[in-house]
Amino acid sequence: MIPIAGTAVLTAAQMRAAEEKAIAAGTGVDTLMQRAGAGVADAVRRLAGVNEVLVLCGPGNNGGDGYVAAARLHAAGPSVRVAASAEPRTPAAIAARALWTGAVEPLATAAPAPVVVDALFGTGLSRALDTDVSTALNRFVSHANLAIAVDLPSGIATDDGALLGDLPAFHVTLALGAAKPAHLLQPSAVHCGAVRLLPIGVTTDSDVRVLSRPDLPAPAIDAHKFTRGMVAVIRGRMAGAAQLAAQAAMHAGAGYVEILGATIPGAPHALVRRRCDDSALADPRIGAVLIGPGLGRDDAARALLDQALATDRPLVIDGDALHLVTPERLHGRPAETILTPHAGEFAALFAASDTDKLTAARAAATRANATIVFKGPDTVIAAADGRAVLSPAASSWLSTAGSGDVLAGAIAAMLAGGGTPLDAAAAGVWLHGEAARRLGPAFIADDLAEALTGARA
Numbered sequence: 001m002i003p004i005a006g007t008a009v010l011t012a013a014q015m016r017a018a019e020e021k022a023i024a025a026g027t028g029v030d031t032l033m034q035r036a037g038a039g040v041a042d043a044v045r046r047l048a049g050v051n052e053v054l055v056l057c058g059p060g061n062n063g064g065d066g067y068v069a070a071a072r073l074h075a076a077g078p079s080v081r082v083a084a085s086a087e088p089r090t091p092a093a094i095a096a097r098a099l100w101t102g103a104v105e106p107l108a109t110a111a112p113a114p115v116v117v118d119a120l121f122g123t124g125l126s127r128a129l130d131t132d133v134s135t136a137l138n139r140f141v142s143h144a145n146l147a148i149a150v151d152l153p154s155g156i157a158t159d160d161g162a163l164l165g166d167l168p169a170f171h172v173t174l175a176l177g178a179a180k181p182a183h184l185l186q187p188s189a190v191h192c193g194a195v196r197l198l199p200i201g202v203t204t205d206s207d208v209r210v211l212s213r214p215d216l217p218a219p220a221i222d223a224h225k226f227t228r229g230m231v232a233v234i235r236g237r238m239a240g241a242a243q244l245a246a247q248a249a250m251h252a253g254a255g256y257v258e259i260l261g262a263t264i265p266g267a268p269h270a271l272v273r274r275r276c277d278d279s280a281l282a283d284p285r286i287g288a289v290l291i292g293p294g295l296g297r298d299d300a301a302r303a304l305l306d307q308a309l310a311t312d313r314p315l316v317i318d319g320d321a322l323h324l325v326t327p328e329r330l331h332g333r334p335a336e337t338i339l340t341p342h343a344g345e346f347a348a349l350f351a352a353s354d355t356d357k358l359t360a361a362r363a364a365a366t367r368a369n370a371t372i373v374f375k376g377p378d379t380v381i382a383a384a385d386g387r388a389v390l391s392p393a394a395s396s397w398l399s400t401a402g403s404g405d406v407l408a409g410a411i412a413a414m415l416a417g418g419g420t421p422l423d424a425a426a427a428g429v430w431l432h433g434e435a436a437r438r439l440g441p442a443f444i445a446d447d448l449a450e451a452l453t454g455a456r457a
């Protein structure tokens with residue numbers, strides 16, 4: 001049972017392909033199921049202690065994992081019962097069912113237990129749950145102190161995170177072989193609870209990974225302020241937003257941060273101010289220009305955006321600027337571009353899409369030839385080359401004014417520090433989430449910017 005941070009994220013089809021590769025290389029599906037069931041039993045034993053366990057088994061291989069786990073739990077001592085929604089149908093699940101020598105109760109009439117293990121459906125879910133199944137599942141989970149899902153909570157669509165039925169929230173989900181998009185995308189992620197990976201010896205390659213703590217070493221002994229990264233924040237109509245972003249960039253570790261535009265009264269002394277003109281924007285020491293926080297959407301804002309787009313410096317585009325630009329204008333930029341839209345800004349820039357967030361973000365990244373940080377409770381970071389990073393939900397207290405400005409500043413600092421746009425965006429998202437975690441409840445964006453220093457530590 002290991003954390004999923006940094007691990008590969010596979011769709012149902014990719015997982016099946018990985019499984020088939022393992023089978024072709026000589027590891028049979030029964031062996032994989034034994035590994036999965038043994039891993040589940042071990043995890044349940046550790047989490048459930050001596051409490052009675054009820055394992056719910058479905059007709060496919062997810063159910064097969066459940067039978068293996070139940071048999072192993074029984075052999076190890078804790079009191080176990082099994083309830084099934086249907087007879088097993090796959091050869092591996094039929095063989096696993098034969099290992100369980102106790103009774104198999106009907107789902108509708110089985111009594112609840114303090115610990116429930118859901119092995120009804122996994123990556124093979126093909127349609128919405130029948131009402132009698134979802135009613136039973138809700139009944140068992142509501143009576144349990146601990147609800148554990150095998151691979152995925154039953155009723156969740158593996159690839160897009162949709163809820164196919166009225167399903168309860170689990171405390172723990174044990175991802176088999178690899179994390180799936182549904183473990184990270186909403187609305188499903190919130191139903192998974194804590195997600196832990198159970199490796200089953202299948203090789204899992206993917207362009208998509210789970211966000212992990214970035215490797216951000218302290219500056220080298222011979223570092224100076226410009227080698228640490230210089231960030232230029234373009235000031236628009238609302239000076240406070242630009243200042244927050246600039247402070248975030250400083251606290252995230254940039255060596256030199258300047259505001260381009262009119263003086264901001266009371267700004268920190270460390271924040272340098274220059275006029276926003278072409279020569280300031282052409283400064284070759286600039287590692288990232290940030291435009292958007294508090295920019296406004298008027299003609300003056302458009303003129304500033306034109307200036308920013310004309311530079312050959314890496315660019316982070318946030319907030320209002322996302323309403324003024326088009327993907328086509330970004331496509332030919334000579335330097336890296338990172339866009340940080342929330343759902344409304346994303347829809348304004350790329351038009352509403354009916355695909356899932358991961359697919360939408362990847363398509364947008366290709367279209368704009370930019371790295372997209374599609375923000376929200378399930379932030380997706382997508383690069384133009386197809387790679388993507390999925391962030392587990394961070395603190396819900398991040399839903400506060402100025403939070404996005406702080407994130408944009410943190411990302412600009414990471415980009416100026418020399419990371420690739422994907423790594424810089426991921427590092428910024430991680431620092432932002434970690435700063436929020438450290439602050440706890442009801443912080444304000446000013447606190448968040450300062451807390452980036454601690455998050456970096």
Ligand SMILES: NC(=O)C1=CN([C@@H]2O[C@H](COP(=O)(O)OP(=O)(O)OC[C@H]3O[C@@H](n4cnc5c(N)ncnc54)[C@H](OP(=O)(O)O)[C@@H]3O)[C@@H](O)[C@H]2O)[C@H](O)CC1
Binds near residue numbers: 060063
């Ligand atoms: N990937 C691996 O390396 C391994 C995965 N394991 C486990 O296997 C499952 C996936 O198993 P699979 O058999 O493909 O699928 P499921 O068990 O999730 O369910 C498929 C059966 O359920 C029926 N079904 C689907 N949706 C519904 C529904 N809403 N209501 C009722 N029945 C449903 C489906 O019937 P069809 O009519 O659609 O054919 C199937 O009968 C994975 O999640 C892991 O837990 C292996 O154990 C190890 C290797």
Ligand SMILES: [K+]
Binds near residue numbers: 154
């Ligand atoms: K399940």
